[in-house]
Amino acid sequence: MVKIRKIINELSPYVPGRSINEIAAEYGLKKEEIIKLGSNENPMGPSPKAMAAIEEEIKKISQYPESGLGDLKEEIANYSRVNPEQVIIGGDGADEIIEMLGKTFMDPGFEFIVALPSYMYYEYILQTYEAVPAYAKWDVEENKLDVQSVLDALSDKTRLVFLCTPNNPTGGLIDKKDIKTILEATDALVVVDEAYFEFSLVDNVDLLEDYSNLFIMRTFSKVLGLAGMRIGYGLAHPQIIEYMHRAKPVFSLTKLSHAAALATLRDPDYIKESTELSITSREFLYQEISKIDNIRIFPSKSNYLLMDIRETGMNAAQLSKELLKKGIIVRDCTSFKGLDEYWIRASVGTLEEDEKFIKILKELVSSR
Structure with a gap:
């Protein structure tokens, strides 16, 4: 057997988020209808x-x-x-x-x-x-x-x-x-x-x-x-x-x-528009999710928002899975050292994606 460095043998592999193809196959969803709010990506796409x-x-x-x-x-x-x-x-x-x-x-x-x-x-x-x-x-x-x-x-x-x-x-x-x-x-x-x-x-x-x-x-x-x-x-x-x-x-x-x-x-016009879209989306998400009584959302200066969901009756793994079933990907933050199992993070999307996410999120947490 070949020799492996001790630290590599002991290191747990880094587990990235699941792909859209995997999620679509598991939950019977159309790939183009899945909204990806788990990786802090740019909803505007790249510069032309x-x-x-x-x-x-x-x-x-x-x-x-x-x-x-x-x-x-x-x-x-x-x-x-x-x-x-x-x-x-x-x-x-x-x-x-x-x-x-x-x-x-x-x-x-x-x-x-x-x-x-x-x-x-x-x-x-x-x-x-x-x-x-x-x-x-x-x-x-x-x-x-x-x-x-x-x-x-x-x-x-x-x-x-x-x-x-x-x-x-x-x-x-x-x-x-x-x-x-x-x-x-x-x-x-x-x-x-x-x-x-x-x-x-x-x-x-x-x-x-x-x-x-x-x-x-x-x-x-x-x-x-x-x-x-x-x-x-x-x-x-x-x-x-x-x-x-x-x-x-x-x-x-x-x-x-x-x-x-x-x-x-x-392409400074793209950079300006991209920045403004994400900030607008972030503020919209913050204002709307703040209205949900059993979710505590934190103000953010980035393109994502952290939420404490312990009052929903679900932990992060459970809520993330329910959202996945509806075609919404968010980040279960349980893997972050310093957080427990009741935190999720959502990236900004287009305003259309934001509205769909908020609608589904309200339905899920109000049904508990």
């Missing part, structure tokens, strides 16, 4: 300019992709108000950026901090480098970071501190002064995950000038509508970026992803 760019570039897929990505770095730098040497691009969404952080900064036995509940893929990836999680707290009731818990978790073994803002799955923001407090308390790299920053109309790029231990992580998967193309990027001090490039695969971004990313950033 991105689709045209892919159609043109597909003729060249017999060639290797670009390695330097200078034109895309330039566009990202302009979009993010930084210099191109402060940009690194990943070819598996923000997940490859996390992978590169692990390769560059983690040694076995050293620690990274996550405030729970938050995005769990940080832990999933970094454990493969035999890194040790140190948990801080996100105060769900107040929907804010417990800053002191982060400071208390710092040690001489801390290499990375993850701060997700807006936080996934709660949708709350971390105040800039709190980020500065943490940056000034450690020489570890503080990773501010801004995957959803466009929906909040707030970012932390201005802090890069004064803090060399700040790393901002972003993605093309949300407001930019390219989740299927798998493009992520990071912003940091040029020396940090140079170190990470040493660990980065040379051809990690495909030709089609490269073309789609460039075209999207060069």
Whole structure:
């Protein structure tokens, strides 16, 4: 029998959401009628300019992709108000950026901090480098970071501190002064995950000038509508970026992803409309679900909303299944450390999809 690393043998596989094909087959639904509100995707779809760019570039897929990505770095730098040497691009969404952080900064036995509940893929990836999680707290009731818990978790073994803002799955923001407090308390790299920053109309790029231990992580998967193309990027001090490039695969971004990313950033009207649609949808969902007596919904600065459903008489698995039967996919948040079995998260949809979701949700919870 071949030998497997101990940590891999002990690691539970990451379980992604089920596909529309699987759900349609199990519940006898038409695929085109299923409403997907579980993955925080863009209900508007991609930029038409991105689709045209892919159609043109597909003729060249017999060639290797670009390695330097200078034109895309330039566009990202302009979009993010930084210099191109402060940009690194990943070819598996923000997940490859996390992978590169692990390769560059983690040694076995050293620690990274996550405030729970938050995005769990940080832990999933970094454990493969035999890194040790140190948990801080996100105060769900107040929907804010417990800053002191982060400071208390710092040690001489801390290499990375993850701060997700807006936080996934709660949708709350971390105040800039709190980020500065943490940056000034450690020489570890503080990773501010801004995957959803466009929906909040707030970012932390201005802090890069004064803090060399700040790393901002972003993605093309949300407001930019390219989740299927798998493009992520990071912003940091040029020396940090140079170190990470040493660990980065040379051809990690495909030709089609490269073309789609460039075209999207060069389509400001699409980005503006996409942002406005998601914010409008979010506020509509919040207002309407707030009217349902036995669901507690939390305000959000992202493109999803967290709901406490314990008063409905169902747990998250039960309600999620009942919604699936009706063709609505939401996220059962039981797998998020720091939450119990009574939380679901719903992404924004088109207003037509939102209305159908709310109608079905009301029917399900009022029948109990």
